[in-house]
Amino acid sequence: MEYLPSIVLWAAIIGYLVYTLVIKKNKNRREAEDGGDRERYQSAVKAMLKEPESFRLAYAHWEEQESYGRTVKTTYHRYGLAFKDQMLCVFPLGIDKKTREVQAARPVVLTPENLGKVRVKAKEKDGTPERLEIWLGDKKGHVIQELTVDGENLRKNRWFPVNILQREECGALRRFIDGLAQQVERENPEVDALIQAESNEGIGVIGAVVSGIGAVFSLFFPPAGLAMCLIGLVMALVSKLKGTTTKKWLLISGACMVFALGFSWFYLKYIFV
Numbered sequence: 001m002e003y004l005p006s007i008v009l010w011a012a013i014i015g016y017l018v019y020t021l022v023i024k025k026n027k028n029r030r031e032a033e034d035g036g037d038r039e040r041y042q043s044a045v046k047a048m049l050k051e052p053e054s055f056r057l058a059y060a061h062w063e064e065q066e067s068y069g070r071t072v073k074t075t076y077h078r079y080g081l082a083f084k085d086q087m088l089c090v091f092p093l094g095i096d097k098k099t100r101e102v103q104a105a106r107p108v109v110l111t112p113e114n115l116g117k118v119r120v121k122a123k124e125k126d127g128t129p130e131r132l133e134i135w136l137g138d139k140k141g142h143v144i145q146e147l148t149v150d151g152e153n154l155r156k157n158r159w160f161p162v163n164i165l166q167r168e169e170c171g172a173l174r175r176f177i178d179g180l181a182q183q184v185e186r187e188n189p190e191v192d193a194l195i196q197a198e199s200n201e202g203i204g205v206i207g208a209v210v211s212g213i214g215a216v217f218s219l220f221f222p223p224a225g226l227a228m229c230l231i232g233l234v235m236a237l238v239s240k241l242k243g244t245t246t247k248k249w250l251l252i253s254g255a256c257m258v259f260a261l262g263f264s265w266f267y268l269k270y271i272f273v
Helices: 004-034 036-046 167-187 191-217 222-241 248-271
Strands: 056-068 071-084 087-095 102-104 108-110 117-125 128-137 143-150
Touching: 004 036, 036 056, 036 071, 036 087, 036 102, 056 167, 071 143, 071 167, 108 143, 117 167, 117 191, 128 167, 143 167, 191 222, 191 248, 222 248
Parallel strands: none
Antiparallel strands: 056 071, 056 143, 071 087, 087 102, 087 108, 117 128, 128 143
């Protein structure tokens, strides 16, 4: 009898895993095959379109993460996509967790006229796209929209509330996005350079921040502060050598380095005796 609590505990764990990974998943897959959630989101999107029969539709989602110190906030977004020719309409969706009714908000309309960069990363199975990770940017290389499109969407919790199978739509969207990306690339060949330049400038910004922290540290522990200022200066210098147009991050890092050197000399000569 002394092993009874352990047996009960393991039986409960195994039962929960079987229910979650097998029984519940199969139930959700059968519901997805019935197409109830698919019909609800498509009806909501079609009601917002002038010529719904001319568009292909797909369901998408995105998990946005924001860091606040040690806290990470995750916001879950759901979208209905309508696409044809070189037009992609992204409809934010509101889904009631209990009734599962769907409402579509005003869409963001994306075409080669307002797009500067399109990236797509596909995960395939037997030559068929199972997941598309789509990045859409403007003419300056800044993100407009990020989307994840899965061929199989099964309800897991309140953040993943739908059962939708859309492998055919996923394949159609892949072909559409590939064509859109090629057209946008031809019309905006300079955007890659803008993205790279901004990335290089980011290194300089980080270098200036590290140098600033090092300058403060040098007041309390000069060796550590001096080392941090050196690291920051090297980062700012690398950023400049890679083509960053602004000099301010290099100047800030250089000023911090001069301050750290000066205080370290003062510390060694007059305080550390």
